[in-house]
Amino acid sequence: MKDVIxxxxxxxxxxYRAVSDEIAVYDAAYSVRMPMMLKGPTGCGKTRFIEYMAWKLQKPLITxxxxxxxxxxxLVGRFLLDANGTRWQDGPLTIAARFGAICYLDEVVEARQDTTVVIHPLTDNRRVLPLEKTGELVSAHPDFQLVISYNPGYQSVMKDLKQSTKQRFGALDFKYPEPAIxxxxxxxxxxxxxxxxxxxxxxxxxxxxxxxxxxxxxxSTRMLIYAGNLIANNVEAKRACRVALAAPITDDxxxxxxxxxxVTTFFG
Structure with missing residues (x-):
């Protein structure tokens, strides 16, 4: 089963280039297995941050x-049919809980609210995951941590997280870095x-x-990297900016x- 994880x-x-004290704060949060929420605009570095922290802590990361x-x-798993009959297959959240990975739910608010409720028992002192279909109660591995991300400025009221979910997490606010960084x-x-x-x-x-x-x-910073990669591969700068920056975000x-x-202001 080690190969699973x-x-x-x-x-x-x-x-990952730190912009504040986020690394130290996350280190402290992980030391007590506090569930964490990464909040900020699309493409500002939330996913790269959690990848860096998983590497730094030497923990597997299931995204x-x-x-x-x-x-x-x-999230939790399902029964599957194979040549030998019916077998249970763990989902990513269950694998993370069993084997002590960091489970990262990216843009969690996009999921239905009845789906996100399944994370609640893992985000309080119980640290358990009930598998209703099998009757098993999975106790989270001591190394398990749950991390979620979302973009609060982009979500409608109808798709925002419930307070009962939000208050189970510590939160780190991310934004686009200062220009020099x-x-x-x-x-x-x-x-x-x-x-x-x-x-x-x-x-x-x-x-x-x-x-x-x-x-x-x-x-986003991610889009700037796309444009930079095109320029580095000999695409003319103005063309690279139109392909990687302007065209993806608007048709107006x-x-x-x-x-x-x-673009013309800076690249002539």
């Missing part, structure tokens, strides 16, 4: 990308010079000011023109 170990250090079609069975991240991840990384960050800053004024979301012609103007 070994595939989730992170052997190579992920690059679940939540969606509105996800059921409780997708974001330049460092983009340059490191893509290999482009700091001057080009700085121009990309400046474009993102202008676009983020348009959030709520024609754009649902600003340009006026917004496209505004973003193109920003």
């Amino acid at each position: 070994s595939q989730y170990r992170i052997d190579k250090e992920p690059y 679940v990308a939540c969606n509105e079609d996800m059921t409780a069975s997708d 974001e330049e460092e991240i983009v340059s490191h991840e893509t290999g482009v010079p700091r001057e080009i990384a700085g121009k990309l960050v400046s474009i993102a800053k202008m676009a983020r000011n348009l959030k709520g004024h024609g754009l649902d979301e600003g340009i 012609p006026d917004m496209r023109d505004a973003l193109d103007a920003a």
Whole structure:
């Protein structure tokens, strides 16, 4: 059964640039197995942070990308039919609880509320996971921790987390890094010079000011890395910005023109 969990170990250090005291705070939270919530806009580094922390703590990390079609069975497991009849297969949450992994539910608010209720017994002093279909009560491994993420600025009231869920977690707020740090991240991840990384960050800053004024979301750090990778692979800078920055976030012609103007400002 060791092979079940070994595939989730992170052997190579992920690059993560701390912006505050988040590493120390998370270290303290993990030491008491406090369930944690990572809050912040899309593409600001939440997933990379938890990957880095799993590597630092030398714990396996099981990531679940939540969606509105996800059921409780997708998390905890289900019965399957094979040549020998019926067998039970653990879901990712159950595997994490049994073997002591960090379970990361990415964009948890996208899941149905009746699905997220299954995490409640794991996020208080009980630290158990009832498997109703088998009658088993799984006691969480001492190393198990549950981490969730979501983007509070993007969710509608109808899709927000219940207070009964929120209050089971400590929370770390993430935002886009300060320009100098974001330049460092983009340059490191893509290999482009700091001057080009700085121009990309400046474009993102202008676009983020348009959030709520024609754009649902600003340009994320992840998108800047995409643009930088294209530039590093000999795509002309303005074209790279249109492909990686402008086209993905809007189809509105006026917004496209505004973003193109920003790109032209910095790349001529």
